[in-house]
Amino acid sequence: MKELLSLTFFIIILTSANGDWLNFRGSMGNGEANIKSISQLSNTAPTSWKTTLPGRGLSSPILVKDKIYITASSGPKQETLHVLCFSRDQGDLVWERRFQSTGRTICHEKTCVAAPTMTSDGKVVVAQFSSNDIFCLNLKGDLIWLRGLTYDYPNAANGLGMSSSPVVAQGVLIAQVENDADSFTTGINIKNGMSLWRKVRPKGANWTSPVLLRSGNTKKVVLQSQNGISIIDPKTGDEFWSFNEGASTIPSTTPTGEILLVPSNGMTALKGRMDQKSHTQLWQDNKLGPGTGSPAISGDHFFVINKANVLTCAEIDTGEILWRMRIKGPSSGSPVATAKHLYFFNEDGLGQVIEINKNERKLVSSIDLEETILCTPAISENAIFVRSDKHLWKLSGN
Amino acid sequence: MxxxxxxxxxxxxxxxxxxxxxxxxxxxxxxxxxxxxxxxxxxxxxxxxxxxxxxxxxxxxxxxxxxxxxxxxxxxxxxxxxxxxxxxxxxxxxxxxxxxxxxxxxxxxxxxxxxxxxxxxxxxxxxxxxxxxFLDDPAPDLRRISVALMIDQIKDIKSEAKKEKLLHFALNKAREVEQIKEINEGLKAIGQSVNVTNLMGFLVNWHTVGPFDNTERTGFDKRFRPEEQTGLDQKYKNAGKIITWSPFSTTEEFGMLNINKQYGEIKEVCAYAQATFKSKKSQPAHFRIGSKNAWKFWLNGKLLFARDEYHRGKTRVDQFVIDGNFKKGENLILLKICQNEQTQSWTKQWEFNFRVTDRSGTVIHSNENISN
Structure with missing residues (x-):
């Protein structure tokens, strides 16, 4: 019981302190925000703003204290890598650091070099790019360290572009660099950028991101590939247990409490056992397979948008489908959710807000940003943040 | 205190x-x-x-x-x-x-x-x-700035004669593929044609031998005999047949060599391609390879790079830029191009393009007048 209470407290701190949003799909890596939500998104509200970005990007903004951090890539070959910091209130540029890629920058036209989302432990921010350049800076924009993983391993690249967003666990940055030619995941000391370990991973293009599986004060890292998932110790890269029935290489696993929702054979729910060496499969349903985006969590439910632009709500514990509704797609980013609302943008820039509960769903508002939006939004108290190739928006409630 | x-x-x-x-x-x-x-x-x-x-x-x-x-x-x-x-x-x-x-x-x-x-x-x-x-600058990124400026200025010119003259001038200065393509399109629009293949220095005359087995992608790492014995008069026994080097060339504008034309649209195979490049001096070079197939590249018997990836995007010009050094005289360029098992329509291609430049992107042409 004591452990459960401390876990709950820890989760509340992670999701609500300063309204931080520290990773791809939020601080919990599952798209859930434990905050007061808004039913209307406005780009004309007094506290809303729009600012210009110096380059392209599919990466999401992350929120640390009163700042927003985001990446962009520019130049004829997208060789210029930008790490940017904006004020959360006004959208003013606080600092910008520009680097040159040391890895490959060729990507499919739809994606770009600034595809992975930054991560933070609240003290530093880390930016990884498709070129596998990694930059760790403090919140003031001072460089702490950098690495060029394709500079180190010249075949670590994907001709279509890489998009895996890193995470930090127990002082270790987990960078998944998985591809057809030289596929690996590495754990890097967040203090000095030195590799603590490097594990060879299944060969094959992989655009999924690692997520954290929390248990009490410990964190394990979930790596996903075409083979399935592997639960590893962030400090050593050693495997606790694995699931080997295959998994998607685009949408990522979604953690919620001690359950993992894995995009495998539709959707498969797994839970690690007490021995930490094996797992229990809770359910599997091929009707719950996601399209490009990953699922979002809201309380006891999860939400999936499939390739046919159908949004499905199901119960986490049982996989029971509660309702379905058609949305306006297609959508490349993942949805994000609060207790009351689900937010997502389609590729045409149409933001849609769905009121959600166990029995009902209703489109309550939408906003057309009139630009291509491929990213997953970030949420904070009374606002959501979203980007295109050209702009970053703060959309407040009316 | x-x-x-x-x-x-x-x-x-x-x-x-x-x-x-x-x-x-x-x-x-x-x-x-x-x-x-x-x-x-x-x-x-x-x-x-x-x-x-x-x-x-x-x-x-x-x-x-x-x-x-x-x-x-x-x-x-x-x-x-x-x-x-x-x-x-x-x-x-x-x-x-x-x-x-x-x-x-x-x-x-x-x-x-x-x-x-x-x-x-x-x-x-x-x-x-x-x-x-920076129009004549050896730094490609600076040179590109000047060329881009010039391309923009040309767009506003009304006189076709002046436009033609400036486009040819810009083409002579451009080194980046996209800029060359843009200028070439401008010339085409006013009825001018340029030998882009020669301008960009694509190697169009090769000899190939194949197909060798690449079942389950195992051929990529297998050392077939052409990796050891490269002579054009060599005969290799493969799958019960004798196969030999045969001439293979292209007239495609951007130097694309479609190996399917040599051996048909077959899967899980490898082929070797070789060309002789005559360098007037010992010099560093950028070897620019485009291929959506897995490939290996040897220069004078030394493996310079290998890429084990199939059909992740299209074949592009200058997709891979490899540093190397020519020796004075004849240099042997050997490529291994592999095709995998995928059956989707976008995995049919078995192809490559190849050119050589200096570090500024200026083409190095093979000098056919020198002897080894």
Whole structure:
């Protein structure tokens, strides 16, 4: 019981302190925000703003204290890598650091070099790019360290572009660099950028991101590939247990409490056992397979948008489908959710807000940003943040 | 009252007594130059970076010069420090010295571009004056700026004769594929044709031998006999048949060699392609390969790079740029191009293109008049 209470407290701190949003799909890596939500998104509200970005990007903004951090890539070959910091209130540029890629920058036209989302432990921010350049800076924009993983391993690249967003666990940055030619995941000391370990991973293009599986004060890292998932110790890269029935290489696993929702054979729910060496499969349903985006969590439910632009709500514990509704797609980013609302943008820039509960769903508002939006939004108290190739928006409630 | 530890007092006194000097600027910068692969040197760089980023604006040229000695990783450490210094000293940057650095072609291409970017960020009026001056520059990124400017200017010209003259001039100066394509399209629009294949130096005449087995992609790592015995008169026994080298050439504008034309649309196979390149001198070169198939590239028997990836995007010109060195006289270029098992319509291609340039992107043509 004591452990459960401390876990709950820890989760509340992670999701609500300063309204931080520290990773791809939020601080919990599952798209859930434990905050007061808004039913209307406005780009004309007094506290809303729009600012210009110096380059392209599919990466999401992350929120640390009163700042927003985001990446962009520019130049004829997208060789210029930008790490940017904006004020959360006004959208003013606080600092910008520009680097040159040391890895490959060729990507499919739809994606770009600034595809992975930054991560933070609240003290530093880390930016990884498709070129596998990694930059760790403090919140003031001072460089702490950098690495060029394709500079180190010249075949670590994907001709279509890489998009895996890193995470930090127990002082270790987990960078998944998985591809057809030289596929690996590495754990890097967040203090000095030195590799603590490097594990060879299944060969094959992989655009999924690692997520954290929390248990009490410990964190394990979930790596996903075409083979399935592997639960590893962030400090050593050693495997606790694995699931080997295959998994998607685009949408990522979604953690919620001690359950993992894995995009495998539709959707498969797994839970690690007490021995930490094996797992229990809770359910599997091929009707719950996601399209490009990953699922979002809201309380006891999860939400999936499939390739046919159908949004499905199901119960986490049982996989029971509660309702379905058609949305306006297609959508490349993942949805994000609060207790009351689900937010997502389609590729045409149409933001849609769905009121959600166990029995009902209703489109309550939408906003057309009139630009291509491929990213997953970030949420904070009374606002959501979203980007295109050209702009970053703060959309407040009316 | 704060108590100062005795040890610190000793250090303070002894440093004064024995003349312990503050590290020089060169000593501060050195760890950023010494950065190597795999994070080697990170600890020393972390130690010094804050001090380097606190140097006065007058030290900007010195930092730029340090980039001449650093590798690409060191360049980024230095770039971050330059960014911080420039941000703090926007009005006191030594603009004239930075311009001098940009103009000095002995400086490394990337360092000169970094210098250009500093001025572009803080004083774009200055770079606007510099921009047209790089048309013959060996630094590809600077040259591209001038060519882009010229392309924009040509778009506004009404006179077809003047346009044609300037487009030909721009084509002669351009080195980047996209710019060459854009200028070529401009020429086509006014009824002009250019031999782009020759202009860009695509190697169009090859000999190939194949197919060899690549079942389950195992052929990529298998050393078939053409890797050992490259003579064009060689005969190889493969799957019960004797196969030999045969001529293979292309007339496709961007030098694409479609191997399916040689052997049919078959799967799980490898083929070898070879060409002889006559270099008038011993010289460094950029070998520019395009292929959506897995491939290996040997120069004079030495494997320079291998890429085990299939159908991740389309074949592009200059998709891979490999550093190497020609010897004087005849050089043997050997490629292995592999096709995998995928059956989707977008995995039919079994193809490559190949050209050679110097570091500035200027084509190096094979000199057919020299003998080995």
């Amino acid at each position: 704060k108590i100062i530890p005795l040890f610190h007092i000793f250090i303070f006194i002894s440093s004064g007594l024995f003349g312990m000097k503050e590290p020089s600027v060169a000593q501060l910068i050195q760890p950023l130059i010494d950065i190597k692969k795999f994070g080697t040197g990170n600890n020393a760089a972390i130690e010094t970076w804050g001090k380097v980023a606190s140097l006065p604006a007058s030290d900007v040229p010195r930092l730029l010069s340090a980039m001449n000695q650093a590798n690409d990783l060191g360049d980024n450490w230095i770039r971050a420090a330059l960014s911080k210094i420039s941000e703090k000293n926007q009005t006191s940057l030594p603009i004239q010295q930075i311009i001098k650095f940009i103009k000095d072609k002995k400086n490394k291409d990337d360092a000169r571009k970094a210098a250009y970017d500093i001025i572009q960020t803080h004083n774009p009026k200055v770079t606007a004056k510099l921009a047209p001056s």
